[in-house]
Amino acid sequence: MKNIYIISDVHGCYKSLLALIEQFPNKQNSKIVFVGDLVDRGKNSYDVVKFVMENKYDCVKGNHEEMLLEYGPTKEELYFNDESKHWLYSCGGDETLTSYNNKKEEYYKHYDFLNSLPLYIEYQDYKIKDNRYLVVSHSTISGVWELKDSSDIIDKDIFESHILWSRKSSKDIKEIFNVYGHTIFEEAKINQFSCGIDLGCCYKDNTSKIPNPRLCALEFPSMKLFIQENIED
Secondary structure (H helix, E strand, C coil), rough: CCCCCCCCCCCHHHHHHHHHHHHCCCHHEEEEEECCCCCCCCCCCHHHHHHHHCCCEECCCCCCHHHHHHHHCCCCCCCCCCCCHHHHHHCCCCHHHHHCCCCCCHHHHHHHHHCCCCCCEEEEEECCCCEEEECCCECCCCCHHHHHHCCCHHHHHHHHHHHHCCCCCCCCCEEEEEECCCCCCCCCCCCCCECCEEEEHCCCCCCCCCCCCCEEEECCCCCCEEEEEEECC
């Protein structure tokens, strides 16, 4: 079985994404999955989402997709309210909408695509030596893994909130190897049961917060890392 490549939070950094994929042995023809947060902060969210859709790559939903779905315009509700301001001006929503300038119909198609994304993906055929199989999620999933099949409404809310927003450390769940983004590390944080791969690529212009912003991909199950400097304009 060929390797799978898990790509960290792109946040509209389209040029950096293409350069990262050029490093893969099979380039765009690789099996690729994204940990969510395709959008916001960077200038080219439209191009990133279009690229993922056209190539039919796998992707899970991130908290920035969730914010766009909650606060972004829809066909039924075109106007913003006071609750939208934080997403627009503090979380990069304004940059996302600017990237869709004069592309209204494509925005709605992309909106529906982002709304269809799963919270996590299990790849039971991709395993490491100790027989753990790959699970990709936006944030760490281990703290709520036991709730994934619950039909209880409260359990479902806890599960969704954790997998989109939590910054708690990962925990060892014997049967899975969890690859996630969301929490920014200076280097990929890897252990025997998980790997955090968000290296803060979108923070190129904020070096005081992220000294070395990069985009990261983990080749699984080889555990080889591919790293790309931010090359956005």
